[in-house]
Amino acid sequence: MSTGKTVRVASGQGFWGDDLEAPVRQVERGPIDYLMLDYLAEVTMSIMQKQRSRDPEGGFARDFVPLMERIFPACVEKGIRVVTNAGGVNPEGCAEALVEAGRAAGVAGRAKVGLVTGDDLMDRLDALLADGHELRNMETGAPLSEIRDQVQSANAYIGAAPIVRALEKGADVIVTGRSTDTALTYAPLMHEFGWAADDWDRIATGVVAGHINECGAQATGGNCLIDWWSIPGMAEVGFPIVEAGPDGSFVVTKHDGTGGRVTRASVAEQILYEMGDPSEYITPDVIADFTTIRLEEEGTDRVRVHTVKGRPATEFLKVSIAYASGWKATGTLTYAWPDAAAKARAADRILRERLDRLGLAFDEIRTELVGWDSTHGALVGPPPADLPEVQLRIGVRSSDHAAVERFTREIAPLVLTGPPSVTGFAGGRPRVQQIMAYWPALLRKEAVEPHLVVEVKDV
Amino acid sequence: MSRIQLVHLAHARSGDKGDTANVGVIAYEPEHYPLLREQLTPERVKAHFGPMVKGDVERFELPNLHALNFLLHGALGGGGTMSLMNDAQGKVFSTAILRMEIEVPDAVADAMKDRGRVPAGWTPGAAG
Numbered sequence: 001m002s003t004g005k006t007v008r009v010a011s012g013q014g015f016w017g018d019d020l021e022a023p024v025r026q027v028e029r030g031p032i033d034y035l036m037l038d039y040l041a042e043v044t045m046s047i048m049q050k051q052r053s054r055d056p057e058g059g060f061a062r063d064f065v066p067l068m069e070r071i072f073p074a075c076v077e078k079g080i081r082v083v084t085n086a087g088g089v090n091p092e093g094c095a096e097a098l099v100e101a102g103r104a105a106g107v108a109g110r111a112k113v114g115l116v117t118g119d120d121l122m123d124r125l126d127a128l129l130a131d132g133h134e135l136r137n138m139e140t141g142a143p144l145s146e147i148r149d150q151v152q153s154a155n156a157y158i159g160a161a162p163i164v165r166a167l168e169k170g171a172d173v174i175v176t177g178r179s180t181d182t183a184l185t186y187a188p189l190m191h192e193f194g195w196a197a198d199d200w201d202r203i204a205t206g207v208v209a210g211h212i213n214e215c216g217a218q219a220t221g222g223n224c225l226i227d228w229w230s231i232p233g234m235a236e237v238g239f240p241i242v243e244a245g246p247d248g249s250f251v252v253t254k255h256d257g258t259g260g261r262v263t264r265a266s267v268a269e270q271i272l273y274e275m276g277d278p279s280e281y282i283t284p285d286v287i288a289d290f291t292t293i294r295l296e297e298e299g300t301d302r303v304r305v306h307t308v309k310g311r312p313a314t315e316f317l318k319v320s321i322a323y324a325s326g327w328k329a330t331g332t333l334t335y336a337w338p339d340a341a342a343k344a345r346a347a348d349r350i351l352r353e354r355l356d357r358l359g360l361a362f363d364e365i366r367t368e369l370v371g372w373d374s375t376h377g378a379l380v381g382p383p384p385a386d387l388p389e390v391q392l393r394i395g396v397r398s399s400d401h402a403a404v405e406r407f408t409r410e411i412a413p414l415v416l417t418g419p420p421s422v423t424g425f426a427g428g429r430p431r432v433q434q435i436m437a438y439w440p441a442l443l444r445k446e447a448v449e450p451h452l453v454v455e456v457k458d459v
Numbered sequence: 460m461s462r463i464q465l466v467h468l469a470h471a472r473s474g475d476k477g478d479t480a481n482v483g484v485i486a487y488e489p490e491h492y493p494l495l496r497e498q499l500t501p502e503r504v505k506a507h508f509g510p511m512v513k514g515d516v517e518r519f520e521l522p523n524l525h526a527l528n529f530l531l532h533g534a535l536g537g538g539g540t541m542s543l544m545n546d547a548q549g550k551v552f553s554t555a556i557l558r559m560e561i562e563v564p565d566a567v568a569d570a571m572k573d574r575g576r577v578p579a580g581w582t583p584g585a586a587g
Contacts, residue, residue, distance in 0.1 A: 042477075046540075139477060139478075223472070225470040225553060225554070226470040226485075226487070229581050229586060230585075230586045231586055232586045233586075234586075265470065265485065268524045268526060269470065269471075269472040269483070270472070271524065272481075272483025272485065273472050274474035274475065274476060275474075276476060276481065276530065277519055278519050278528055292523065293521075293524065328541075328543060364536075366536065366544065368545055374545035374546070375546055375551045375554075376554070376555045376558065378509055378511055379507075379508070379511070379555055395543030395544075397543055433540070435541050436539070437537075437540070438538065438539045
């Protein structure tokens with residue numbers, strides 16, 4: 001460990017469904033040491049759980065496997081290690097598919113796969129409740145027992161320790177379940193620089209690096225509001241790369257020749273994304289104080305982030321629980337000038353009257369006009385009479401599947417039985433979707449940490 | 460003094476946590492941060508959004524980034540997959556807050572009046 005050492009952690013995916021070419025660019029277009037791939041959002045685990053209930057071999061981010069088949073040889077040649085939470089609710093299945101992909105890519109015997117399990121609490125949920133862990137909803141205070149029967153997935157957000165252990169054991173590609181998004185970036189830094197678990201400031205700085213990396217191009221010009229029209233090369237946007245030193249401070253940059261932009265302002269936008277109280281950004285490993293972040297531009301597409309303040313972590317892990325909570329569907333129709341909005345509103349009224357006459361019960365019916373108020377709501381006032389067109393968007397929600405199903409059959413009839421100059425129904429009947437509600441809770445660390453298992457095996 | 464829309468003074472990004480939308484507002488010019496801090500009170504932001512925000516509005520200050528972070532509780536129709544909103548994840552509350560009006564010295568209004576909007580004559584591809 002030399003004092004001048006720099007470790008480059010590149011971001012390759014910001015969510016499940018992100019730009020499939022981005023991680024390839026990260027590997028091929030310049031030097032990196034680690035590639036982090038974040039696939040999980042609040043609702044992703046419940047979607048994966050549903051997929052696994054239909055197919056026992058599913059339940060992870062399937063995109064990850066063909067991606068690795070593509071980049072595995074280059075990663076092995078260049079010594080790039082990959083850290084990902086692609087495992088979802090089936091990290092074992094994901095790791096197995098990864099080993100096969102490695103063999104198909106010709107790296108058998110030349111790479112090791114690390115697997116982190118134990119974040120999944122589904123099988124232990126009743127035992128936890130029986131032991132007095134109430135898993136109360138952090139927002140409402142209600143105990144989990146109220147909705148126990150509806151729970152579809154329950155996972156603890158786990159920190160850096162098991163990833164660090166897998167790296168120590170020589171894993172080249174590490175697959176986890178519900179690791180925190182930020183740990184995918186700072187675990188490699190802890191490993192490389194040998195930071196102690198109570199080195200609060202350095203780990204907190206790593207958390208900031210992780211927060212900048214975890215949404216991919218959102219730090220490098222994607223979804224960037226400031227001067228967005230002048231950001232070049234977005235067709236081949238470069239995802240962020242964190243170049244960290246032993247003291248924790250780092251530079252946010254991207255590969256030369258890629259599109260996008262890294263400035264103080266683009267990084268600041270990402271820092272504020274999904275932010276709560278910035279003075280206490282709570283992770284399993286540290287509480288980071290984002291009000292101590294100092295940003296400095298030190299060249300084109302290079303922003304330095306100085307070390308920030310951290311405080312000891314709490315005794316708890318956050319738990320992400322998804323529970324089935326009824327059904328919903330959304331239907332749309334497009335109305336044309338003249339009086340487009342008036343026609344849409346009239347159609348909405350007719351539809352609501354029909355639903356009422358059918359005696360269907362809904363917890364909520366919501367009407368929006370896409371092209372007028374579906375984004376800024378009441379802030380935009382009533383629509384003008386000469387609006388060229390508008391899309392009527394009606395959503396319903398109910399615990400009664402049959403009611404929602406019947407609603408989906410009431411949209412198309414409006415074309416022949418409602419206001420005129422209507423089109424845009426070619427997509428067919430709306431789909432009934434099961435609602436997976438989110439139940440955030442806290443659980444004492446000692447109820448999870450002894451259950452975390454790290455395995456490393458050869459490809 | 461003049462009244463100008465916040466869109467000319469600040470940029471913003473928003474996201475979700477459950478049924479809460481967060482909106483980070485960043486001053487284009489650091490010297491305008493005090494104006495934002497003084498006028499973008501949680502009460503004014505709550506009044507701006509009216510029925511769109513069912514719960515409280517909380518505000519946090521990040522003078523280090525000349526930014527404010529707002530939490531709009533009960534803004535996302537239940538949040539996550541529960542919500543029937545087109546913007547169920549609060550992605551565009553960012554520009555919704557930029558519709559607010561701010562009192563600024565005339566010189567500031569004049570200097571900032573073109574910030575935040577696409578320049579006249581711009582076409583897609585102009586950035587390369």
